[in-house]
Amino acid sequence: MRSTELDHQMMARAITLAKQGRFTTSPNPNVGCVIAKNGEIVGEGLHFKAGEPHAEVHALRAAGENAKGATAYVTLEPCSHYGRTPPCSEALIKAGVARVVCAMQDPNPVVAGRGVKMLRDAGVEVEVGVMESDARALNKGFLKRMETGKPFVQLKLAASLDGQTALSNGESKWITSPQARRDVQAYRAQSCAIVSTCKTVIDDNASLNVRWSELPESTQAMYPESELRQPVRVILDRQQKLHHNLSLFQTSGNIEVVDPKSPYFQLNSTGQVDIPYVFDKLAEKLGIQHIWVEAGATLAASLIEQELVDELIVYLAPKLMGSDGRGLVHNLGLTSMQQAIDLEINDVRMVGPDIRITAKVIKNT
Amino acid sequence: MRSTELDHQMMARAITLAKQGRFTTSPNPNVGCVIAKNGEIVGEGLHFKAGEPHAEVHALRAAGENAKGATAYVTLEPCSHYGRTPPCSEALIKAGVARVVCAMQDPNPVVAGRGVKMLRDAGVEVEVGVMESDARALNKGFLKRMETGKPFVQLKLAASLDGQTALSNGESKWITSPQARRDVQAYRAQSCAIVSTCKTVIDDNASLNVRWSELPESTQAMYPESELRQPVRVILDRQQKLHHNLSLFQTSGNIEVVDPKSPYFQLNSTGQVDIPYVFDKLAEKLGIQHIWVEAGATLAASLIEQELVDELIVYLAPKLMGSDGRGLVHNLGLTSMQQAIDLEINDVRMVGPDIRITAKVIKNT
Numbered sequence: 001m002r003s004t005e006l007d008h009q010m011m012a013r014a015i016t017l018a019k020q021g022r023f024t025t026s027p028n029p030n031v032g033c034v035i036a037k038n039g040e041i042v043g044e045g046l047h048f049k050a051g052e053p054h055a056e057v058h059a060l061r062a063a064g065e066n067a068k069g070a071t072a073y074v075t076l077e078p079c080s081h082y083g084r085t086p087p088c089s090e091a092l093i094k095a096g097v098a099r100v101v102c103a104m105q106d107p108n109p110v111v112a113g114r115g116v117k118m119l120r121d122a123g124v125e126v127e128v129g130v131m132e133s134d135a136r137a138l139n140k141g142f143l144k145r146m147e148t149g150k151p152f153v154q155l156k157l158a159a160s161l162d163g164q165t166a167l168s169n170g171e172s173k174w175i176t177s178p179q180a181r182r183d184v185q186a187y188r189a190q191s192c193a194i195v196s197t198c199k200t201v202i203d204d205n206a207s208l209n210v211r212w213s214e215l216p217e218s219t220q221a222m223y224p225e226s227e228l229r230q231p232v233r234v235i236l237d238r239q240q241k242l243h244h245n246l247s248l249f250q251t252s253g254n255i256e257v258v259d260p261k262s263p264y265f266q267l268n269s270t271g272q273v274d275i276p277y278v279f280d281k282l283a284e285k286l287g288i289q290h291i292w293v294e295a296g297a298t299l300a301a302s303l304i305e306q307e308l309v310d311e312l313i314v315y316l317a318p319k320l321m322g323s324d325g326r327g328l329v330h331n332l333g334l335t336s337m338q339q340a341i342d343l344e345i346n347d348v349r350m351v352g353p354d355i356r357i358t359a360k361v362i363k364n365t
Numbered sequence: 366m367r368s369t370e371l372d373h374q375m376m377a378r379a380i381t382l383a384k385q386g387r388f389t390t391s392p393n394p395n396v397g398c399v400i401a402k403n404g405e406i407v408g409e410g411l412h413f414k415a416g417e418p419h420a421e422v423h424a425l426r427a428a429g430e431n432a433k434g435a436t437a438y439v440t441l442e443p444c445s446h447y448g449r450t451p452p453c454s455e456a457l458i459k460a461g462v463a464r465v466v467c468a469m470q471d472p473n474p475v476v477a478g479r480g481v482k483m484l485r486d487a488g489v490e491v492e493v494g495v496m497e498s499d500a501r502a503l504n505k506g507f508l509k510r511m512e513t514g515k516p517f518v519q520l521k522l523a524a525s526l527d528g529q530t531a532l533s534n535g536e537s538k539w540i541t542s543p544q545a546r547r548d549v550q551a552y553r554a555q556s557c558a559i560v561s562t563c564k565t566v567i568d569d570n571a572s573l574n575v576r577w578s579e580l581p582e583s584t585q586a587m588y589p590e591s592e593l594r595q596p597v598r599v600i601l602d603r604q605q606k607l608h609h610n611l612s613l614f615q616t617s618g619n620i621e622v623v624d625p626k627s628p629y630f631q632l633n634s635t636g637q638v639d640i641p642y643v644f645d646k647l648a649e650k651l652g653i654q655h656i657w658v659e660a661g662a663t664l665a666a667s668l669i670e671q672e673l674v675d676e677l678i679v680y681l682a683p684k685l686m687g688s689d690g691r692g693l694v695h696n697l698g699l700t701s702m703q704q705a706i707d708l709e710i711n712d713v714r715m716v717g718p719d720i721r722i723t724a725k726v727i728k729n730t
Binding site: 175328 | 525526534681695
């Protein structure tokens, strides 16, 4: 009963299941599990929320007696430790599962191969690495924090097709469409923290929260409003300009103001807020693993130049605004084309009338 | 023997055939024809080049006796006049075709419904309008000239993802990839005229010709090198700056220098070259129906502001160059977002590592 094609089909289903948890599992990883026997799914499940059962437990419950002799497909190595729930490897063994296929090893140091070992020691056949890159994409934040101690950083940019983010007089409402702004709400809802600057908060009187009514319907279909999670809003405010009657402070959800009194505050050699320090501390102290940055061209350029951006999310609206507007990134002072910052486009799609581009910043080493 | 689905299938094939001629038919339209009997194709053909047989003739030749009682699918109304070839409507009647399905009526005043009438008068069943919008897309230049007397104008733009077309020092080689530049060659090869400015020709020592070896392989597969057609190169040169040792003049193909001595030259009220006049005269005197514009930000903005652009082709390279470079379009002096030039995105795709966006300029009326 070996079939690579079948393995891929089942793992693809497990990955689809895992994605359903992406608005609620943080700081836990997204995991999906499918239990199959004779080519048929006999049970499936996903991890929905920290403290609730892992994906394997849901799938085993659904499979019942059918788990005996079955194959379990899991998007992440089953855990081996007693956390808020007993180890899943043990549960799979007890249920009599004959074979376990994992998309990838769990980089969490408390697991890191021990789950696989526990299964193999009990005589269960284990395979690791089926659809690994798809599985990694499920948990960009979790994996980056586990592997480097740093959070995964997405930078949002929005401009007209000719790269302008505002008119010369500062007007920018609205360049992108309502659909793109709903899409941004979904990105906010998937992140652990939203990072911005006092300038953006003050100029736009931005709340930077997740508003249920503004989430795309496809996101609303993924979890109930009662599970809505507000990312921590982290506002860089070196000069302590924020004042308490801003919308930001009228909305629920945690706020970390990074001003000279903050434990996250440190200046770098150029007298600016030391952003790598802020990010590292957010990961260390708050378990922040996925950061969504919404700010102006100055912070954008600074993050890019400091190579702190893992993924750019660029919305381009079907408009031309002319070169006398405000640019997408700050002046970079390039004197030769070789100095341009190279990107790699990973995804391009329409979001309503706008184009959304997902790109990776290629390190200029 | 009626089947809408079958009609669509056959017309789709006829459209695919028509496309094969798009590098060679000008100033004639692209036309494809399929002759089908009992749901099977018994003959097909396309118009390849002015002076050579029309699509219907090729298809009838291939069908032979099988044309009797068959249905002919043609992407454009069969002609009714004696031109360089006898009328296709007559040929279809003589061959005993029972039914003719046309995607659209021919707007050419010498046809304009007469082909359909000739067929109907001879007792042939005729249907018009199957897949009309796809068929219209085959002949944007031909249709615009026939319907308005003006040529169809495509404007090429190329920039980094942040909308920069050059560094502040003017360096721009290369922003886009070799694949994008090959794609540009294919666009040039499809046009009747390439319009540019003396500044682009001098600064880049641009030849603005079609180079067979630089065409994409998919284009080379469409016609032999011996049929390579050089579009007329139309260079705006109000101040007579062009000199004869430029690459432009060392390459084969016609050149129209629009300087004060040119019949295409006229100044507008602001003392600039009157571009609508140039375009109209090119259509009238040279039968130019499809113009491809490659120039800098100044001409680009001017064409857009004068609402002369039917289609924008924008290449965005996966690079960031910073706001201190040169912008995609000139200053537009906007003071409110309502003044932004609205576009409608019709197509987005990857060309090598670059993004290619096809957009329509929405008239700001």
